[in-house]
Amino acid sequence: GADLAAYCVMLGDDALIMSHRLQQWCTWLPELEEEVAVANIALDLLGQARLLLTRAGAADGGGHGEDYYAFFRPEHEFRNVRLVELENGDFAELVTRLLVFSTWRLALLDRLRVSRDPVLAAIAAKGVKEITYHRDYAAQWTVRLGDGTDESHRRMRAALEAVWPYVDELFTAHPVEQRLAVQAAEGNGDGARGGDHDTAPAVAIDPGTLRSEFDDVLAQVLKAASLERPEVAPIPGVAGKLGRDGVHTEAMGYLLAEMQSVARAHPEGRW
Amino acid sequence: GADLAAYCVMLGDDALIMSHRLQQWCTWLPELEEEVAVANIALDLLGQARLLLTRAGAADGGGHGEDYYAFFRPEHEFRNVRLVELENGDFAELVTRLLVFSTWRLALLDRLRVSRDPVLAAIAAKGVKEITYHRDYAAQWTVRLGDGTDESHRRMRAALEAVWPYVDELFTAHPVEQRLAVQAAEGNGDGARGGDHDTAPAVAIDPGTLRSEFDDVLAQVLKAASLERPEVAPIPGVAGKLGRDGVHTEAMGYLLAEMQSVARAHPEGRW
């Protein structure tokens, strides 16, 4: 239904927009090995986005394909978290954002492997393998840079301070997520309180339940990198509305203008 | 006719795209006085672009207004010189590009005041006053920065080297310019070789005739700024095709994607 479609759009947009920011790094990375690795991560996320947006189109029933979602929606219909849309900074910022994003998304996809929606479950199962690698890549660079030179340590601290204000949003459940996360229990719980039914999977995950795993992983990586979790306030949305509500940062409009420019110049085009 | 429309598009696009690059400086300038001055120059050029593109629409007879030209043409129909579309650099680059652009354009508009097309002549007359100020502004800053600190001198030299490869193109006549520049003599010369008719004005100016004035002004300003004209080769077009032919640099696509994004998202919109 509509909720499932909206949920797939959220997870798909996260991957699509994060992939876009990584695509912009292409030809600007410090080593060829990093060119290969970052392009690979961007490709994995693009693949996840395609599957999720295709699933959204099917669940929605409106007949929209993946390209409709990517190229013909206005900004306020994009439902990604704001973390992924921020303008690129230096390589430390790339590493930090990727560490945060992949740690969060790995925890999420790991649980979604048993989603009651079998398509979503399959997408998640595939994604877990990919994101495990992304997280390792980011963690390794976090350690290298945190425990590298004074300069790299300083840059990692600045990157953490820039990225961290957008972390809380990752764990804030949107009503769609809340509904899909409990629906299983309600749907199945009707009169049946036996062991099996209590653990019947939901379609979605309440991201709030991922926080402690995220905090543990980050604590571990930051410790190995001689870095500390920064003390910075989260950046609020507008009147409580966040990326999941379609309310973004000023960076988003420019990103979409670029991403959608060719497709929109040729709305009847075949590619 | 079509040539007059094409010519107005060329001069209009120069102003429109140069204005865009100056608009992007807004809120990034080193002093408030510069914020006011640069916005003012961008406004003047935007005003010239509007008059010229409106004139183009009238001459073309296709019923297109200024906004059609700005927002609904594809890249290869933009006829500006490549100088104006280059990505912004530092303030020295702004000053250098503006000095080159306004010196060239002032020489051009000065002669166009007697264009046989009365609308073009009026636009040029208005523009001369504006561009005189732009050129003075750029010249003053060229002197200040060239003859300021070591750092500012170094930056001005780098800016000159970056901008200069696009100077030759300013004086390369497109066939449309060539036709409109001679047409008067031909049109009026028919059997009448008297003094008055020989000096009958053309519609357009062959930009090649502006070079010596340009070189003199630049030599004077650069000398006062303790700077030298750089020794760098001009950057060719593709198979001889330049901005006036609709062949641009890779910077142009991004510029247009941004500039046209809102208008194209709402083709039926009223603003």
Next chain:
Amino acid sequence: QDLERHFDEIIARDQRIEPRDWMPDGYRKTLVRQIAQHAHSEIIGMQPEANWITRAPSLRRKAILLAKVQDEAGHGLYLYSAAETLGADRTEMTEKLIDSRQKYSSIFNYPTLNFADVGVIGWLVDGAAICNQVPLCRSSYGPYARGMVRICKEESFHQRQGYELLMTMMRGTEEQRQMVQDATDRWWWPSLMMFGPPDHDSPNTAQSMEWKIKRHTNDELRQRFVDMTVPQAEALGVTLPDPELAWNDERGHYDFGEIDWSEFKQVISGNGPCNAQRLAHRRRAHEDGAWVREAAAAHAAKHSHAAVS
């Protein structure tokens, strides 16, 4: 004491204090702080609007918007000059701004997310600013009062242009109408917060009113703004996002809902959606421009030496 009596008399007679006049330290400090904040607000306020200059969907609107942002830079220049007549220094004020030691209007800590925001900022934000500022044209400090006369005139012009943009968009497509409504929804409450905390929570108001730096309380001005704006929203065809908004015959004013003062305090204390972004932007522009200012100073120094020798 003679001086102080003279000052009190000028204030009492509703005349103007001029730069050369004696004035109490508190008066000077309060004014410097207020004028600097006002100047900073003009400068930071350029950012959310400049965000749409390059994307303005018609050349006419592009020119209007660019001219407006230019006016704001001009207002900033004016106001910094007025503060300088009180002994403040522009460079110092700029440094206080980027070090978060002086504030600017919180309204500019919200993002501009679609082109209708440009119109709504003109309509609501400039509208609220005018309500705040018209009384300042009668401020007891001469240079500030005179500056405000010109600024208010230009802001009224901006407000009309903003409203006119919205009117035009409302006659456009359904999507455009949604853009206007969306922008109105986002800017309405922050605009009401522009008048500052409620009177019972505004400690400086009494002294400022006594010195005739301020002429009306926050709540008085806020009510005036609401009364003025509700009919404009109706004419426009947008819904203001407050279900409690209703005409009160008894009071002769519109009632309106409770403002979220916790949000206000968060934004004021640096934790709004764009505080960090706005300051980082201003800081970077200032730092990127350092070599230019140094070069200009070095050139001027050489030049004046040459003139002397």
Next chain:
Amino acid sequence: QDLERHFDEIIARDQRIEPRDWMPDGYRKTLVRQIAQHAHSEIIGMQPEANWITRAPSLRRKAILLAKVQDEAGHGLYLYSAAETLGADRTEMTEKLIDSRQKYSSIFNYPTLNFADVGVIGWLVDGAAICNQVPLCRSSYGPYARGMVRICKEESFHQRQGYELLMTMMRGTEEQRQMVQDATDRWWWPSLMMFGPPDHDSPNTAQSMEWKIKRHTNDELRQRFVDMTVPQAEALGVTLPDPELAWNDERGHYDFGEIDWSEFKQVISGNGPCNAQRLAHRRRAHEDGAWVREAAAAHAAKHSHAAVS
């Protein structure tokens, strides 16, 4: 002399020289130069295509393009490794590239101006590269020959994808067909220049062929490319921008017009439309990444110390 005879015999028997084998200095130098240039071409060649990744108009095409650019980075890595087996150093080669002391293929000094350029680069540029490179799979130097086998396989794949994009676009709108024609017009002649100067003007060819580093002359390969491409252009429905292009029954080949060798020389010597841009881009990426490489080295040094102590 024993060594030299052994080397000559390996070459004569069409076997492979391996890194541990003795080889003449000239052979080594020629190979290092050729492999480094080839590696640089892969790296610089990423830029014109990467230019369209973020704007690719369908997600499928975006993925294909991104994967292709990634492959090019992989090819670069491969080739730098092959050069390292001859004693060259990657960092040094990179520095020679950004200081203009080593070249890369001139074709990448042209701009990509519309999305069809992505397809035409696959079709023509990769097509020409394959013609050049297939014989290199039999290069006498083992690591290079083996690298080329894999690279050629991937490039054929890219070429088919490019051609397929163009086929699809030709079935689209009139504007799309114009984009394909426009891109073809711009890339055709530069593609022919990819085979290098005409044989009578190519001084190194003889020695390279003797060493079996090179297997065919420039003009032979160029003709092969033209013969292969003309029917593809017909199938596609685009016109190649050469009025002299015509089948010659006698020769059993297509005749084609004179290449503008003055343009070729200009671009080779640094004055193409994008030479400065490409090098500045690569230089900036390299310089921006210096602190990262230093940090990685410092971390590795700490780590190996820790392991030892």
